[in-house]
Amino acid sequence: MVSDLNKTNMDRVITFKEVRKHRKQDSVWIVIHDEVYDVTAYLEEHPGGETILLDYAGEDGSQAFEDFGHSQDAREIMKKYKIGILAPEEKTSFLEECSKLKWAVLALAGAVVIGFALKKYLNK
Ligand code: HEM
Incomplete structure (x- = not known):
C-alpha cells in the first residue's frame, strides 16, 4: 500500500x-x-x-x-x-524534543513572571 x-x-x-x-x-x-x-x-x-x-x-x-x-x-x-x-509523531527523538520545548517555554514564562514581579517591587 x-x-x-x-x-x-x-x-x-x-x-x-x-x-x-x-x-x-x-x-x-x-x-x-x-x-x-x-x-x-x-x-x-x-x-x-x-x-x-x-x-x-x-x-x-x-x-x-x-x-x-x-x-x-x-x-x-x-x-x-x-x-x-x-x-514521525511517535519517534522518541520527537517526543524528547517536545519535552525540551515544554521546559524552555516554562522557563521563559517563569522568567517573565519574575521580571514583572521585580519591576513592580522596584517601582514601589
Ligand atoms: C536487531 C537487534 C539486535 C542485534 C542485531 C543484536 C546483536 C548482538 C550481537 C552481535 C551481540 C554480540 C556482541 C556484539 O557484537 O556487540 C549481542 C550481544 C548482546 N545483546 Fe544484542 N542485539 C540486538 C538487540 C538487543 C537488545 C534490544 C538488547 C537488550 C535489550 C540486547 C542485549 C544484548 C546483550 C545483553 C548482549 C550480551 C553482551 C555480553 O554478554 O557481552 N541486544 N547482540
Whole structure:
C-alpha cells in the first residue's frame, strides 16, 4: 500500500500500536532508535540470548541496546532485520524534543513572571 510507505526512502511507516502486537515468541518486533526490527528469526542466534529480546518485544529497546554497548558488527547485523520506521509523531527523538520545548517555554514564562514581579517591587 503506497500510503504505508515513506516516499523518500520507501521505509514502511509503522505505529507503536502495531509494534505492541508483536511481543510473543512467534513474532517479535523491537524499536531501536526510531526504527522497527523484526527479530523473530534472530532470537536463537542473538549472542545475548533470546530472553532479553523477548523482554523488549513490542517495546522501545534503544536504551538497553546502547547500555549493553553493541559492537559495529551488531549494528551491521541488525540492518537485515529492519522492517520500517516509527511514524514521525511517535519517534522518541520527537517526543524528547517536545519535552525540551515544554521546559524552555516554562522557563521563559517563569522568567517573565519574575521580571514583572521585580519591576513592580522596584517601582514601589
Ligand atoms: C536487531 C537487534 C539486535 C542485534 C542485531 C543484536 C546483536 C548482538 C550481537 C552481535 C551481540 C554480540 C556482541 C556484539 O557484537 O556487540 C549481542 C550481544 C548482546 N545483546 Fe544484542 N542485539 C540486538 C538487540 C538487543 C537488545 C534490544 C538488547 C537488550 C535489550 C540486547 C542485549 C544484548 C546483550 C545483553 C548482549 C550480551 C553482551 C555480553 O554478554 O557481552 N541486544 N547482540
